[in-house]
Amino acid sequence: MSALLLPETARTASAVLLLREDGAALFQLRDAKPGLRDEGCWGLPAGHSQPGESAEACARREMREETGYVCGGLAWLASFHLAPERGCPPVTVTVFWGRYDQTKPLRCFEGQEVRFLERARAASYPIVDYLLGIWDIALRALRAEFVQRER
Numbered sequence: 001m002s003a004l005l006l007p008e009t010a011r012t013a014s015a016v017l018l019l020r021e022d023g024a025a026l027f028q029l030r031d032a033k034p035g036l037r038d039e040g041c042w043g044l045p046a047g048h049s050q051p052g053e054s055a056e057a058c059a060r061r062e063m064r065e066e067t068g069y070v071c072g073g074l075a076w077l078a079s080f081h082l083a084p085e086r087g088c089p090p091v092t093v094t095v096f097w098g099r100y101d102q103t104k105p106l107r108c109f110e111g112q113e114v115r116f117l118e119r120a121r122a123a124s125y126p127i128v129d130y131l132l133g134i135w136d137i138a139l140r141a142l143r144a145e146f147v148q149r150e151r
Contacts, residue, residue, distance in 0.1 A: 011089055014059035015046030016071060017097040017138045024116040025135055026100065027127070028066060031111055037088040041126045042117065044095065045110075055079075055094040066110040074098045075141065078134050097138040 018026040025044075032040035047062035049055065060071050074096040084090050100116075108114045117125060119139065122132055 012049040015044040029112040068107040
C-alpha cells in the first residue's frame with residue numbers, strides 16, 4: 001500500500017494497533033491530564049501528523065517516540081473522524097496494524113504505562129468503545145493472514 005499524504009491544513013493523527021500472535025494488543029495508559037482526549041484511559045500509541053507527513057510515517061514515528069519500538073510491516077486498518085471533545089479539536093485518525101515481533105523491547109516514554117491487553121479481558125479496562133471495534137477488525141485481519149500462510 002502506498003502512503004497517503006494529507007493536506008497540511010487538515011488536523012490528522014495516526015495510531016498503531018500492535019498485535020501479538022495470541023491477539024493481545026499493545027495499549028498505552030494515557031496520562032490523566034485535563035485537555036487530553038481520553039485522559040486516564042487505555043489507548044493506542046498515536047499522535048498528530050507533522051506537516052506533509054504521511055499517515056503511515058506518522059504512525060511509525062509515534063510508535064517509536066512513545067514506546068521505542070520500530071515497527072516492521074504495517075497495514076492500513078481504519079480511518080475515522082473524532083468530533084471536538086472538552087477542548088480537543090476534531091481530528092481524522094488513521095489506524096494501522098502490525099505484528100509484534102516478540103524480540104524488540106517495548107518501553108513507556110509517554111503516558112503512564114504500555115502493556116499488551118487480552119481482548120477477552122478488555123471490558124475490565126477503561127478503553128474507549130470505538131477502539132474495541134477496531135481491535136476486532138485487526139483480529140480478523142490477523143486470522144485471515146494466518147489462514148493465508150497455512151495454505
